[in-house]
Amino acid sequence: xxxxxxxxxxxxxxxxxxxxxxxxxxxxxxxxxxxxxxxxxxxxxxxxxxxxxxxxxxxxxxxxxxxxxxxxxxxxxxxxxxxxxxxxxxxxxxxxxxxxxxxxxxxxxxxxxxxxxxxxxxxxxxxxxxxxxxxxxxxxxxxxxxxxxxxxxxxxxxxxxxxxxxxxxxxxxxxxxxxxxxxxxxxxxxxxxxxxxxxxxxxxxxxxxxxxxxxxxxxxxxxxxxxxxxxxxxxxxxxxxxxxxxxxxxxxxxxxxxxxxxxxxxxxxxxxxxxxxxxxxxxxxxxxxxxxxxxxxxxxxxxxxxxxxxxxxxxxxxxxxxxxxxxxxxxxxxxxxxxxxxxxxxxxxxxxxxxxxxxxxxxxxxxxxxxxxxxxxxxxxxxxxxxxxxxxxxxxxxxxxxxxxxxxxxxxxxxxxxxxxxxxxxxxxxxxxxxxxxxxxxxxxxxxxxxxxxxxxxxxxxxxxxxxxxxxxxxxxxxxxxxxxxxxxxxxxxxxxxxxxxxxxxxxxxxxxxxxxxxxxxxxxxxxxxxxxxxxxxxxxxxxxxxxxxxxx
Ligand code: C2E
Ligand code: MG
Ligand code: MG
Numbered sequence: 001x002x003x004x005x006x007x008x009x010x011x012x013x014x015x016x017x018x019x020x021x022x023x024x025x026x027x028x029x030x031x032x033x034x035x036x037x038x039x040x041x042x043x044x045x046x047x048x049x050x051x052x053x054x055x056x057x058x059x060x061x062x063x064x065x066x067x068x069x070x071x072x073x074x075x076x077x078x079x080x081x082x083x084x085x086x087x088x089x090x091x092x093x094x095x096x097x098x099x100x101x102x103x104x105x106x107x108x109x110x111x112x113x114x115x116x117x118x119x120x121x122x123x124x125x126x127x128x129x130x131x132x133x134x135x136x137x138x139x140x141x142x143x144x145x146x147x148x149x150x151x152x153x154x155x156x157x158x159x160x161x162x163x164x165x166x167x168x169x170x171x172x173x174x175x176x177x178x179x180x181x182x183x184x185x186x187x188x189x190x191x192x193x194x195x196x197x198x199x200x201x202x203x204x205x206x207x208x209x210x211x212x213x214x215x216x217x218x219x220x221x222x223x224x225x226x227x228x229x230x231x232x233x234x235x236x237x238x239x240x241x242x243x244x245x246x247x248x249x250x251x252x253x254x255x256x257x258x259x260x261x262x263x264x265x266x267x268x269x270x271x272x273x274x275x276x277x278x279x280x281x282x283x284x285x286x287x288x289x290x291x292x293x294x295x296x297x298x299x300x301x302x303x304x305x306x307x308x309x310x311x312x313x314x315x316x317x318x319x320x321x322x323x324x325x326x327x328x329x330x331x332x333x334x335x336x337x338x339x340x341x342x343x344x345x346x347x348x349x350x351x352x353x354x355x356x357x358x359x360x361x362x363x364x365x366x367x368x369x370x371x372x373x374x375x376x377x378x379x380x381x382x383x384x385x386x387x388x389x390x391x392x393x394x395x396x397x398x399x400x401x402x403x404x405x406x407x408x409x410x411x412x413x414x415x416x417x418x419x420x421x422x423x424x425x426x427x428x429x430x431x432x433x434x435x436x437x438x439x440x441x442x443x444x445x446x447x448x449x450x451x452x453x454x455x456x457x458x459x460x461x462x463x464x465x466x467x468x469x470x471x472x473x474x475x476x477x478x479x480x481x482x483x484x485x486x487x488x489x490x491x492x493x494x495x496x497x498x499x500x501x502x503x504x505x506x507x508x509x510x511x512x513x514x515x516x517x518x519x520x521x522x523x524x525x526x527x528x529x530x531x532x533x534x535x536x537x538x539x540x541x542x543x544x545x546x547x548x549x550x551x552x553x
Contacts, residue, residue, distance in 0.1 A: 033059025476510030
């Protein structure tokens with residue numbers, strides 16, 4: 001039953017009203033304004049309506065009315081003032097102060113019941129509309145209502161130009177995990193308020209979901225990094241959080257046929273394009289980004305068919321032993337012979353597949369192909385060279401990985417020591433315990449583990465001690481020093497000595513010149529991979545190379 005709060009000092013009146021209402025409502029009673037406020041403090045959200053007398057001791061009805069209407073949590077509760085027939089001025093005064101309606105004495109049961117019921121219904125409908133229009137956490141528009149309002153504004157103001165700006169708190173999930181959900185909510189609310197104040201009368205704003213917001217504002221001449229930095233500074237000053245980062249993306253409203261939703265997607269995409277870029281607060285969606293997006297889309301659209309139709313080809317790049325002057329191993333690197341886009345290098349599609357999850361399927365295919373090749377080589381009597389395959393971070397998250405690999409090895413009657421698994425250094429950070437335990441499992445099954453791109457910036461030397469690895473693949477820039485500033489000889493020497501002490505095999509990648517090779521030889525690096533010796537090549541080319549080598553021995 002809905003609750004009615006009856007505020008009336010006169011016992012007889014109270015009883016009469018109680019009798020009228022108590023069949024349909026749960027009636028709570030207060031004898032003056034103060035008592036009624038106490039009840040509200042306890043359970044305002046349960047009360048559907050208030051019936052209020054004006055003349056009462058301690059706190060009269062007018063004072064009570066003013067307080068209720070000026071308190072945010074109470075102000076939406078409808079109030080019916082009960083007056084005497086002859087006091088018209090009371091009614092006017094009460095309505096002026098925010099009373100919703102009034103009933104006059106003597107009480108007519110039907111009239112009272114009718115008014116109470118219709119006011120409650122009115123309020124509940126309004127609340128539902130509110131729920132649809134306003135986000136409960138922040139008070140900003142909901143996504144749906146924002147789209148609708150934005151569309152209305154655009155069609156209603158064809159002479160004006162607008163921009164859609166979206167933002168996202170970087171690593172918000174992490175903040176939530178570390179500080180707790182209530183703190184995360186508080187941060188979102190504070191950001192909502194700052195956004196709402198910044199947008200002010202120039203536009204509208206909403207919370208898209210979680211920590212993502214969207215605004216539509218009249219276009220300014222130009223956005224500057226400082227505009228967005230200011231928002232961040234206000235937020236930081238409120239929360240004493242130094243690490244919070246917000247990325248903004250802007251989509252100019254140019255194409256009239258594009259839905260507001262699509263424009264928000266584009267703005268969000270622009271924001272995502274600057275994730276991890278220090279000091280960069282915003283990016284504008286442009287043709288370049290559009291091109292990239294279309295390319296990504298084409299890659300996503302074509303990937304399954306490409307796999308079915310064997311458009312992916314496994315290339316092989318030999319690794320060499322410096323002292324033996326022979327091929328010591330091979331890295332398998334995938335290529336895509338795209339029917340329209342031509343020959344694609346992994347940089348064009350691997351990051352897309354890592355995002356959409358397809359990498360797991362592709363890698364399984366590559367591993368299977370590699371094992372099939374090895375089987376063939378064994379049958380032809382080639383030397384039993386190990387092949388290193390790349391294992392994406394996304395693969396390692398998959399708890400089935402050990403089974404999958406075991407299955408592939410078994411189906412080609414090979415042993416796991418032939419298939420080296422390259423896991424990039426950056427995969428070890430973040431959810432490292434989980435990843436490390438899966439890698440440990442793989443290693444215990446007999447797969448040699450290689451850390452790819454070692455030294456590209458993530459692992460600490462300290463960590464190296466605890467990681468299940470057999471081989472370090474030294475990141476190219478140690479060899480190439482293309483940044484202009486030469487990598488110091490001492491550092492390279494240190495890494496080589498360290499690898500020796502830890503009994504890790506070290507492979508230097510990206511050796512392109514004789515000078516680089518000499519430098520590595522002098523400081524005692526044994527294994528190398530790079531264009532100086534051989535570029536990645538097709539299976540056919542590789543087999544020809546191997547046969548030449550075998551003939552030379
Ligand atoms: P990575 O595993 O570090 O592979 C080494 C990359 O360096 C390869 O690029 C190789 O072609 C290139 N490279 C080799 N020697 C030289 C050299 O002397 N100079 C220069 N400048 N580059 C050299 P690629 O084939 O374009 O592959 C790029 C990355 O894509 C790989 O880096 C790997 O992370 C990823 N990738 C390639 N194939 C696969 C795959 O089948 N699965 C997964 N998950 N990732 C793959
Ligand atoms: Mg690799
Ligand atoms: Mg590498």
